[in-house]
Amino acid sequence: MKCRKCDNKAVINMRQHKLALCSHHYLSWLPEKTEHFITKYKMFDRADRILVAVSGGKDSLVLWDVLQQLGYEADGLYIDLGIDGEYAYSEESKRYSDEFANSNNLKLIVAEVTKMEGASILKAASLTHRGKDKPCSICGLTKRHIMNRVGFEGNYDVLVTGHNLDDEAALLFGNALNWQVGYLARQGPVLDGNPNGFIKRAKPFCRFYERETAAYSLLRGIDYIYEECPSAVGAKSIYFKEILNQMEMDRPGTKLQFYLAFLRAKENGAFTSDPGLIETPLRKCDSCGQPTSSPDECAYCRMWGRVRERMEAN
Numbered sequence: 001m002k003c004r005k006c007d008n009k010a011v012i013n014m015r016q017h018k019l020a021l022c023s024h025h026y027l028s029w030l031p032e033k034t035e036h037f038i039t040k041y042k043m044f045d046r047a048d049r050i051l052v053a054v055s056g057g058k059d060s061l062v063l064w065d066v067l068q069q070l071g072y073e074a075d076g077l078y079i080d081l082g083i084d085g086e087y088a089y090s091e092e093s094k095r096y097s098d099e100f101a102n103s104n105n106l107k108l109i110v111a112e113v114t115k116m117e118g119a120s121i122l123k124a125a126s127l128t129h130r131g132k133d134k135p136c137s138i139c140g141l142t143k144r145h146i147m148n149r150v151g152f153e154g155n156y157d158v159l160v161t162g163h164n165l166d167d168e169a170a171l172l173f174g175n176a177l178n179w180q181v182g183y184l185a186r187q188g189p190v191l192d193g194n195p196n197g198f199i200k201r202a203k204p205f206c207r208f209y210e211r212e213t214a215a216y217s218l219l220r221g222i223d224y225i226y227e228e229c230p231s232a233v234g235a236k237s238i239y240f241k242e243i244l245n246q247m248e249m250d251r252p253g254t255k256l257q258f259y260l261a262f263l264r265a266k267e268n269g270a271f272t273s274d275p276g277l278i279e280t281p282l283r284k285c286d287s288c289g290q291p292t293s294s295p296d297e298c299a300y301c302r303m304w305g306r307v308r309e310r311m312e313a314n
Helices: 023-040 058-069 089-103 113-117 121-127 135-153 165-177 181-186 210-220 236-250 254-267 299-313
Strands: 012-014 019-021 050-054 074-080 108-112 158-160 200-202
Touching: 012 210, 019 023, 023 058, 023 210, 050 058, 050 089, 050 135, 058 074, 058 089, 058 210, 074 089, 074 113, 074 135, 089 108, 108 113, 108 135, 113 135, 113 299, 121 135, 121 299, 135 158, 135 299, 165 181, 165 210, 165 236, 165 254, 236 254
Parallel strands: 050 074, 050 158, 074 108, 158 200
Antiparallel strands: 012 019
């Protein structure tokens, strides 16, 4: 198969776009489309200070690489969760993040949960009812808190993540199955910040398939951690991805059309009349100062407070 833009051999065939490209044209196509999505969804501009949430995986490292190519000022944030498992997952993912930053002369901020809170994510999960069976719950809460705090206190204008279309479609599928209206209302390419302490968030890769970012990383020679987090085994998101992958095999473009139809529905006013979406007034957490709807401490401080209490008791 030949490239649609020249006579060279195509290295990737994107059936959903009816587009096959050679290495040269693909490496320019993905950044160009990224710029288009950044502009279309009003994510940020070149005057903004950008913080990239880096995991050591392909999506976040490719995103950081693309933003640099496009001329954006972007620093990285790696959150060391202290996850080991059969292999030193956190140590390895941090190594890939460090190597990418160093080789490209980029700034990487490292936040170590164990040093900050006195325990790793897995240790915290074993000590709390909330995370005993689902460490991903504590992990998500912790990452969201740290990303927001580092971004807001560092005076960054926007926090960007490498969530791709596969991630977004799986999240949408799960929320739609359970009719989680609040989550559906907040999902999208951009989540605006507010002066109460929430930093703006954006997902420049929300319309790229995972195989597209993987192809880019291979062609650009970007090394990344291949292994999945050992705690993610059995996660619902993986199950939803498997279902959607089968649908995509039968009907190419299913994931993209599913996501775009959802965005159109939101633009047309879906969810805006739901009484459950009335925003709760925010105040500063008594302990950390981050925004919360709680009358005292935020969920993050309450959870880690319980962890420390139980560690002391043991």
